[in-house]
Amino acid sequence: MNEVNLIKYYNKFNEDKRLKTKHGRVEYLTAMKYIEKYLKKTNNPKILDIGAGCGAYSIPLSEKGEVTAFELVKHNLKVIEKNDKDRKIRLIHGNAINLKKIEDNIFDIVLLFGPMYHLISMDEKLNALKEAKRVVKKGGLIFISYCMNEYAVITHGFKDGYILNEKEKLDKDFKIISKDDDLYSYVRLDDINYLKMQSGLKRVKIISQDGPTEYLKKEINSMDEDTFNFYLNYHYSICERKELLGSSRHILDILKKM
Numbered sequence: 001m002n003e004v005n006l007i008k009y010y011n012k013f014n015e016d017k018r019l020k021t022k023h024g025r026v027e028y029l030t031a032m033k034y035i036e037k038y039l040k041k042t043n044n045p046k047i048l049d050i051g052a053g054c055g056a057y058s059i060p061l062s063e064k065g066e067v068t069a070f071e072l073v074k075h076n077l078k079v080i081e082k083n084d085k086d087r088k089i090r091l092i093h094g095n096a097i098n099l100k101k102i103e104d105n106i107f108d109i110v111l112l113f114g115p116m117y118h119l120i121s122m123d124e125k126l127n128a129l130k131e132a133k134r135v136v137k138k139g140g141l142i143f144i145s146y147c148m149n150e151y152a153v154i155t156h157g158f159k160d161g162y163i164l165n166e167k168e169k170l171d172k173d174f175k176i177i178s179k180d181d182d183l184y185s186y187v188r189l190d191d192i193n194y195l196k197m198q199s200g201l202k203r204v205k206i207i208s209q210d211g212p213t214e215y216l217k218k219e220i221n222s223m224d225e226d227t228f229n230f231y232l233n234y235h236y237s238i239c240e241r242k243e244l245l246g247s248s249r250h251i252l253d254i255l256k257k258m
Contacts, residue, residue, distance in 0.1 A: 019056050022228055023217045026235055027210040027250055028056065031113075031143065033236070034207065034254065038109065038141055039064055048107040048135060050096050050128070051114030055080035055089070062088040065109075070094055070102070097127040102135045110136045113145040120178050120185045122194070129199045136257050142201065144253045145209060149176055149186040151249040155214065189246050192253055201255035208239045209250035 019028045035057075039045055045065035049058045052069035054076050061067050068090040071077050077091050092101050096115035110132045119125045132142045153174055157163035169177055178185040196203055213220060213235065220231060238244055245251060 021221055022223060023210070023213050023220045026213040026220070026232065029232065030207065030209050030235070030239060031057070031145070031252055032060070034205070034252065035061070035109065035111070035143060036064070038254075042108045045108040046106060048102070048110045048132075050099070050110065050112045050132060052076070052080060052111075053114060055083055057111055057113070058089055059083055062086075066090075068092060068102070068107075070096070070099065072096070097124055097131060099131045099135055104134055105137050107136050108140050110140070110142045112142060116144055117147045117184055120180055120182060122191065125185075126195055126198055129195055129201070133199055133201060133257055138257055140257050141204065142255045142257070144255065146187050146192055146251045146253065147184055148246060148248055148251055149174075149188050150247050151214060152176055152184075152186050154247075187251075189251075192251060196253065196255060199255070200258075202258050204254040204256050205240065206245065206254070207252040208241070208244050208248035209252040211235050211239055211244055211248050214249040 018024045039047075039061075042065075047058075047061050047065050047067045048070060049061070049067060050070045052058045052071045053073075055069060058067050058069040058080060062084065067088065069077070069080050070092045071080070072093070072095055074093055077093060080089060081091060094101055096112065097119065112128060112132050115128050116125055119128055129142070129144065132144075136142055153163070153170070153176065157166070157170075171177055175188065176186045192206070220228065223231065
């Protein structure tokens with residue numbers, strides 16, 4: 001992962017704005033639905049948000065437990081601090097592959113969302129997952145979000161028309177080959193299963209976080225609220241269906257430390 005390029009990118013890109021669009025809300029609301037489901041089982045939970053961005057998850061979750069926001073981009077931490085009116089959230093600057101500022105076995109829930117998009121190699125991703133495992137309590141949960149290979153090939157490659165100009169970025173099986181200075185990396189289900197196995201964590205659920213939403217972005221963003229809410233109910237009804245997992249833009253993997 002090229003930290004300099006990533007910091008420059010997020011100093012300009014407004015992730016919160018994306019999550020407030022209708023299509024972005026599907027991704028966000030799905031994650032929150034499952035997080036809140038498991039939070040109900042824990043009194044005064046301790047939550048770690050690794051790659052917290054501008055606090056899209058940290059700020060609302062601070063009303064439900066004790067939140068630590070861990071973030072690489074200092075500008076993002078300042079945004080969280082500004083918007084955290086009651087100063088509830090502990091802020092830590094650092095890289096997801098090294099949580100040396102955090103003790104072992106102290107969190108009930110760990111969120112590992114953005115880092116898995118941007119850590120390029122499988123070794124980096126595994127290091128981040130092992131660090132998340134180290135700081136979560138026994139019996140605690142880690143929520144991991146990944147960017148999926150087929151979404152990128154279908155949309156950026158075929159739909160947007162870049163496939164022939166960028167075919168050198170694909171291997172013979174149409175897997176995207178990400179380089180060290182790329183901003184994003186993409187995975188398939190076998191990669192996600194490999195990381196789960198190597199980390200020694202147990203899967204609770206694996207979910208299609210946005211399902212077909214990103215393919216229908218224009219149509220969803222133009223929906224009225226009644227139609228959008230009906231679409232949300234449809235999405236929730238199919239998001240755990242195994243046959244739909246690989247085509248989603250994002251996968252949410254929920255793992256447990258045994």
